[in-house]
Amino acid sequence: MTRAYDIIGKVGDEAAFRQELRDWLAENMPANWRSEWQKVRGSALKTEIVKWLEARRKVGLGTPHWPKEWGGPGLPFAYQIMVYEELSRADAPEVEMFIISLFHTPATLFEHGTQEQKDKYLSGIINGTDIWCQGFSEPGAGSDLAALRTSARLDGDHYVVNGQKIWSSGAAHADYCLLLARTDPNGKRKHDGISYFILDMKTPGVTVRPINQITGEAHFAEIFMDDVKIPVANLIGAEGNGWNIAQSTLSTERGLLIFGEVERLARSFECDGAAARDTWMRDVQFRREYAALYGELQTVRLMIRKLLIELEAHPDKASPTLPTYIKLTWGPFLQRYTEFLLRAEGLETQKWQPAIPGTGHSSRLRMNDFLNSYGWTIAGGSNEIMRNIIAERILGMPKG
């Protein structure tokens, strides 16, 4: 029987909070979760993650970054940072298919949802096991997201939705979807006329087809919508304001989420070097590459710390430039580092192994991590889109 922990009660004393959190993690992390989770997928994996979230919920850390008002612990930002830092440093599992539920959905509803929507859906995340996915991209609207064509036509007390979404992580298991659809095809700009909906994935006319990825996994799925009826009550914000609301959804990726990812990689980076003490760290070339990559990793970590300081000071108006630089530095760094490990560790890295869910980009299965690195160089705005933003919006170079 484990002792009683009061992590949240230590707020006010950073050192005590951190220590209590560490002690709790040491005793309560799922045993051998890496090897156990590697064997399961789908609903069996969901069961494992729900168990882990239950354990966290018991000490008030089911949704560590949520305000008290909506059932979170209402931690000061510095303590939220500490929670995600310690989770990463302890190699606690990531919540995989619950990431949209814990980050994107609240980021959208806190700011733009109606009282009724917040009451109905946030409690489903806090207390239950609701899985959310995101329906933004379409086959014809990837980097050019605003060109999306899924249509929503008002018909009495509901909208009739037709179209196709793609790259929806976790859609195969999702209960709800954050959906962008076009309500006005005659908008002045293509960004106008887009509206934001909550789609119940059990609605008739919704079909989900998983996409097989180069890693052998199928995190992503396509969502087909054929005369799907969405009640008017499920419209988020005003009709036609979907593009702006989507920016709130996406902004959540630019704070604690990326911080946790990078700290997890920083921990792996240390472990990798230590484990290679008698192998590639004895090779002068690999050793120097590792030392150079350490510098790149530090640039990312320091930028994220700067961003967190900005977010703490101005939660609502963090600079849009820093996240762009972070994205264009972190993705390519991750790809270079994971590729470096393939070269350094040789044939062993080429032996196929099933991925380990919950490890982010730090499964330490070299080939898996390398292939997954494209998740940061293509998804969420590709490197090329980041370069356009830097050149045209930040540096003011002329459009081509």
Next chain:
Amino acid sequence: MSDDIDIGVLAESFNEFLSAEWPREMAVDHAKGHAPLAAELWSQAGALGWTALTASEAQGGLGLGMEAAAALHEALGAAAAPLPMLGTTLATALVAAAGTPQQRDALIPGLADGSVRAAIASPDAATIIADGASLNGVVADILDAPAATLLLLRGTQVGQPVWIALPAAAAGVTITPTGLADSSRSLGTVTLANVALADAQILTGDCGPGLDDALLRVAAIALAADSLGGGNAVLAATIDYMGTREQFGRVIGSFQALKHRVADHKAALESARGLVEHAATLPADAPGALLAALTAKQHVTRIAAEVARDCIQLHGGVGFTSEYVPHIYLKRAKLNEVLHGTRTAVLDRIANMLEAA
């Protein structure tokens, strides 16, 4: 004093002064000759207190730390200013660490008011035997020696490492300049022939590896900051040019293939900035202070040299002419890359530190 000064405001004042007093045209003109320094600019820098930043208040300085020094070196790099400031920053640190109170009082006030310009031997420089009453020997390749009034040389006394502080004008001292590709700095070989030595000229306090590392930390941060400033300046000049030069009926700055290279350079420089700031903010005795400084040095000097290299390419033909600025920054960046240890030597040191951690 140090509590009252905002580093951001200080940095802005450095940049404003230099863009007025050392605009791109002057940098281009200076690069055509081989003057060891911009003498007028040096006097102005001294009068403004730039040479006094890191000297203690008791010795006529401002008592500021590496953050202020990094801001100054960044501004000097951005202007490609031909000033031997690295010598002042290093000599101030050296004398403060290894000098007696009398030596500090004798040497630091001159460094602080700019009347003394120091050149300091690099870590791999020849050492001079200081066991007798006079000095003899040759020390090759001391940065900014042709501009110096004070030489700081590595010596040994009864087998122990010491530093020797000699006036450049002392009888028997000859300084032979060696031209550098980077004409904003200079190199000199110092020859000592029966130079009279006084005890007061020998700094004996704790001159072992600890002091070398402390100086290496200061040099690494200053060079990284200089490169950061230069990288940003050459990129800004290149973006300006790309907004005016037309080919195929369009300004070349509208071509995506070129814009994407610029965006990569900008992102690389913005991310590199954190390394310099972090290294400069850590106290000298903090764990990881040297690791942070060396990491900044190897990464930022490399990034900036790469940006400057591509900026000539982005300019096209005019980038290859001495009338445009990119070559000035490229040469300065390439020199920064190799000063105080080549990148591979620094990476080896970093790898050792990471393994020991």
